[in-house]
Structures are given as structure tokens and as C-alpha cells.
Amino acid sequence: MMPGRSFAVLAMFTALPLAACGGSDQPSSNQAAEPDTSAAGGVTREAVVREETPVTPIAPAAAIQSQPGPDGSQVDLIKLAVTGDILTATFRCSSQDKINTEAFRVDGISIIDDATSQRISILKDNAGDWLASSVSGNSMMVSCEVKPGIFWAKFPAPPATSKTVSINLPNTAPFDGVPVTR
Numbered sequence: 001m002m003p004g005r006s007f008a009v010l011a012m013f014t015a016l017p018l019a020a021c022g023g024s025d026q027p028s029s030n031q032a033a034e035p036d037t038s039a040a041g042g043v044t045r046e047a048v049v050r051e052e053t054p055v056t057p058i059a060p061a062a063a064i065q066s067q068p069g070p071d072g073s074q075v076d077l078i079k080l081a082v083t084g085d086i087l088t089a090t091f092r093c094s095s096q097d098k099i100n101t102e103a104f105r106v107d108g109i110s111i112i113d114d115a116t117s118q119r120i121s122i123l124k125d126n127a128g129d130w131l132a133s134s135v136s137g138n139s140m141m142v143s144c145e146v147k148p149g150i151f152w153a154k155f156p157a158p159p160a161t162s163k164t165v166s167i168n169l170p171n172t173a174p175f176d177g178v179p180v181t182r
Contacts, residue, residue, distance in 0.1 A: 061092070067173035069093060075172050078150075080165070081181040086123070087111065087157040089167060093149040106130045106153075108170035113158040114177065120165075122153045 063076035072095060079090040089111070109132075111120040123131040131154040158165060158180065167175040 063092070064178060065175045067169075067175060069169075070171040071095070075169060077167065077175050077178060079152075080167075080178055082157045085157050087120075087155045087165075087180065088152055089155070090150065090152040091169075093151070104151075104170050104172075106132055108168070109153055110168050111155045111158070112166040112168065113162045114164045114166055115158070115162040118158070120155045120158065122155060 061078040063078055064080060066074055066076045069075040074094050076092040076094070077089065078092050079088070081088055106122055109122055112118070113120060125131060133151045133153075160182065162180060164177045164179055167178060169175075
């Protein structure tokens with residue numbers, strides 16, 4: 001067989017299955033499902049009709065503590081939990097008047113172990129990047145720029161004997177005596 005002919009035969013055999021899989025004859029999702037027997041070999045296909053399920057909004061998490069923040073905003077501590085050797089703090093920023101544009105210096109955010117008075121800073125990964133949301137690379141700011149905005153930070157966990165911690169954010173009143181969930 002000549003080289004040009006083997007290519008034409010190969011193209012014909014690969015095009016045949018593709019032509020049988022064409023999707024232009026399928027009904028849209030708004031149409032009722034009707035059997036389609038137009039495909040080769042009498043194969044019956046039925047379209048899937050999906051009913052729309054109403055979306056139920058998730059209730060906002062209850063605040064463990066709330067403190068006044070910068071520019072008349074409010075900062076809520078909504079979660080503080082230890083997993084393994086890591087303590088994660090999650091915050092929500094909100095404001096009645098505007099979209100939040102708060103930004104906090106990452107090196108100014110800390111946890112104070114109430115039992116030992118030890119200051120604990122945000123963790124960094126092996127590349128030296130802060131383990132906090134909305135922080136890219138070695139940026140020094142964690143931001144809260146939506147209404148309401150959520151941000152989190154990870155810290156080394158205090159010892160299991162420490163039952164409470166205090167949390168400090170720049171330009172925000174301190175969150176004192178917060179119970180640690182383990």
C-alpha cells in the first residue's frame with residue numbers, strides 16, 4: 001500500500017467513530033427526555049433533565065467574640081480551634097456603611113498564651129510564606145476586602161494545659177480569654 005493511501009484509510013477509520021458521537025442532535029436540558037434512535041446500531045439515548053434545586057443560604061457563623069476594628073468596622077472571631085499542633089483563628093470583618101477595606105500587618109497579629117504569657121506569631125511555611133488567607137508570598141498584609149470579609153491565620157498551638165488565649169490584631173481591640181477548642 002502507498003504511504004498516501006494508508007494515511008487516507010487511517011483518517012477514514014478515525015473519523016467514523018467521531019461522527020457517531022456528534023452531540024448536535026441531543027435535546028437541550030430544558031426539553032423533555034425523548035429516546036433518540038438515530039445513531040448507528042439502534043442505540044437509544046435519553047437526555048438527562050435536571051430540576052433546579054433552590055439554594056438555601058448558610059447562616060453566618062456566630063461570633064465567639066466581637067471587637068471594634070479600624071474605620072468603624074467590627075471584627076468577629078468566629079472560630080478558634082487546634083488541629084494537631086496547629087491553632088487556626090478565623091475572623092469576619094463587617095461594616096454597616098461600606099465594603100471592608102481593612103488590612104492588617106501580618107507581623108502584628110499574634111496569640112498570647114494566657115497560661116504562660118508567651119506571644120505566638122503566625123506560622124510560615126518552608127518557603128517563608130505566611131500561613132494566613134489573602135497573603136501572597138512575603139507580603140506583610142492580610143486583607144479583609146469584601147462585605148463581610150473572612151480571613152484566617154495559623155499559629156503553633158499552645159500547650160494542652162493552656163485553656164484560653166488572647167488574640168491581638170493591629171488597630172482592633174484585643175480578644176481576651178478566648179477558650180481554645182481541641
